[in-house]
Amino acid sequence: MIDRALLARVAELASEHLEALPERHAGPIAGFDELRSALGGQLAEDGVPAGQVIEELALGAARGLVASPGPRYFGFVTGGALPAALAADWLASAWDQNGFSAVSSPAASVVEEVACGWLLDLLGLPAESGAGLTTGAQMANVTGLAAARGSVLTRAGWDVEEQGLGGAPAIRVLAGEEAHVTVWRALRLLGFGRAAIEVVAADEQGRMRADALADALAGGSGPAIVCAQAGNVNTGACDPLGEIVAAAHEQSAWVHVDGAFGLWAAASPVYAALVAGAAGADSWATDAHKWLNVPYDCGVIAVRDRTAHAAAMSLTASYLVRDDASARSNSDWVPEASRRARGFAVYAALRSLGRSGAAELVERCCGLARRLAERVAAEGVEVLNDVVLNQVLLRFGADDALTDQVVRRVQEDGTLWAGGTRWRGQAAMRVSVSSWSTTESDIDLAAKAILTAARRAR
Ligand SMILES: Cc1ncc(COP(=O)(O)O)c(C=O)c1O
Numbered sequence: 001m002i003d004r005a006l007l008a009r010v011a012e013l014a015s016e017h018l019e020a021l022p023e024r025h026a027g028p029i030a031g032f033d034e035l036r037s038a039l040g041g042q043l044a045e046d047g048v049p050a051g052q053v054i055e056e057l058a059l060g061a062a063r064g065l066v067a068s069p070g071p072r073y074f075g076f077v078t079g080g081a082l083p084a085a086l087a088a089d090w091l092a093s094a095w096d097q098n099g100f101s102a103v104s105s106p107a108a109s110v111v112e113e114v115a116c117g118w119l120l121d122l123l124g125l126p127a128e129s130g131a132g133l134t135t136g137a138q139m140a141n142v143t144g145l146a147a148a149r150g151s152v153l154t155r156a157g158w159d160v161e162e163q164g165l166g167g168a169p170a171i172r173v174l175a176g177e178e179a180h181v182t183v184w185r186a187l188r189l190l191g192f193g194r195a196a197i198e199v200v201a202a203d204e205q206g207r208m209r210a211d212a213l214a215d216a217l218a219g220g221s222g223p224a225i226v227c228a229q230a231g232n233v234n235t236g237a238c239d240p241l242g243e244i245v246a247a248a249h250e251q252s253a254w255v256h257v258d259g260a261f262g263l264w265a266a267a268s269p270v271y272a273a274l275v276a277g278a279a280g281a282d283s284w285a286t287d288a289h290k291w292l293n294v295p296y297d298c299g300v301i302a303v304r305d306r307t308a309h310a311a312a313m314s315l316t317a318s319y320l321v322r323d324d325a326s327a328r329s330n331s332d333w334v335p336e337a338s339r340r341a342r343g344f345a346v347y348a349a350l351r352s353l354g355r356s357g358a359a360e361l362v363e364r365c366c367g368l369a370r371r372l373a374e375r376v377a378a379e380g381v382e383v384l385n386d387v388v389l390n391q392v393l394l395r396f397g398a399d400d401a402l403t404d405q406v407v408r409r410v411q412e413d414g415t416l417w418a419g420g421t422r423w424r425g426q427a428a429m430r431v432s433v434s435s436w437s438t439t440e441s442d443i444d445l446a447a448k449a450i451l452t453a454a455r456r457a458r
Pocket of ligand 1: 076077135136137138139180182183229230231232233258259260261287299
């Protein structure tokens with residue numbers, strides 16, 4: 001029997017949680033021991049009524065939740081959840097569609113097809129690209145680099161999908177020294193050892209140097225993949241993609257762009273210049289759960305060469321009947337079979353924003369990041385990066401210990417949440433403004449809290 005009262009109660013609990021976000025402590029309140037004793041214990045022999053399960057789960061988890069969909073959560077690169085995206089995601093759970101294939105859910109298939117088309121358009125990527133929705137940029141990087149591996153080996157006369165990597169022609173992989181950790185892991189999963197990667201120097205903002213890449217490419221030959229980046233996780237800086245693509249294509253190398261959040265600059269006429277030339281690359285990874293503000297989890301992969309993309313990912317089996325060859329099977333484009341129907345939330349987010357809303361979201365976050373940097377810099381705090389996008393790196397005084405202490409105090413205070421990092425060997429506080437719900441007054445509150453923490457730490 002459908003328990004309407006339970007679903008209504010959950011809607012109430014969720015609304016209460018969301019309404020409280022602006023006022024609540026931005027980080028967790030409880031430690032692990034408290035959470036374990038609230039939520040742990042042996043699994044009982046007998047089941048518990050669903051209503052009781054939900055009440056106790058909500059109560060037990062509350063103090064261990066972080067206000068990540070709230071307006072002053074600036075950790076990692078964290079988007080909130082747009083109202084339409086959150087609501088569509090609830091429906092996706094209730095509909096419980098297997099987003100695997102056209103047969104398992106025609107609606108999930110068509111909605112993902114439409115949403116992927118809109119994403120390509122909004123991000124200025126070639127319309128003919130293959131595209132899919134992954135768990136995040138991590139798996140989008142795996143997917144893009146798998147397509148790259150297959151394609152460069154095909155050109156060298158080797159079918160990696162059939163023959164594997166043993167005995168295959170060596171592939172050169174070149175990555176900027178500031179490539180994201182998930183790119184290194186993607187390469188590891190695909191059989192490229194860390195020691196085999198040619199690391200290309202980056203400039204002081206973390207952008208791969210195109211001249212260093214050209215030199216490195218000229219120093220060798222054979223199939224090659226270049227891993228470029230749009231949006232350094234610390235500084236927000238974007239590699240000079242036009243120059244990188246030109247240098248790489250000159251040597252017939254494949255260019256994969258990890259643009260987990262930075263690629264969204266393309267959605268705004270004001271910021272698109274930062275990623276100029278991105279469309280010339282061969283594959284692109286980005287996230288929807290960051291700047292598009294859909295609930296976790298959702299990444300995006302696009303690959304210009306649909307054949308290479310499908311060759312790396314698609315699967316067939318005798319029981320997987322395809323009645324309509326034109327119908328999209330979502331799992332042809334990602335490394336997952338049964339999967340959440342992620343397209344519904346992406347579709348809803350994009351429809352609710354429209355082109356202008358997406359541009360405005362990017363521009364607002366960037367403007368707010370600049371506002372925060374200006375507010376604290378005016379009081380003597382050092383801003384370590386050029387605030388070109390939505391990332392701000394702050395340093396307090398000359399020593400790492402003081403900066404680490406300010407980060408700790410800010411987290412304890414709870415007005416906002418920001419994490420620590422090391423940038424070019426120095427401790428820094430990372431502030432990432434990626435939520436649709438952040439306002440100017442949130443930034444002013446956050447700046448004040450940071451300055452108070454800095455004063456108290458001295
Ligand atoms: C540049 C970059 N690439 C990849 C990732 C990984 O994204 P995800 O955690 O969604 O897999 C991130 C996360 O912040 C990132 O900033």
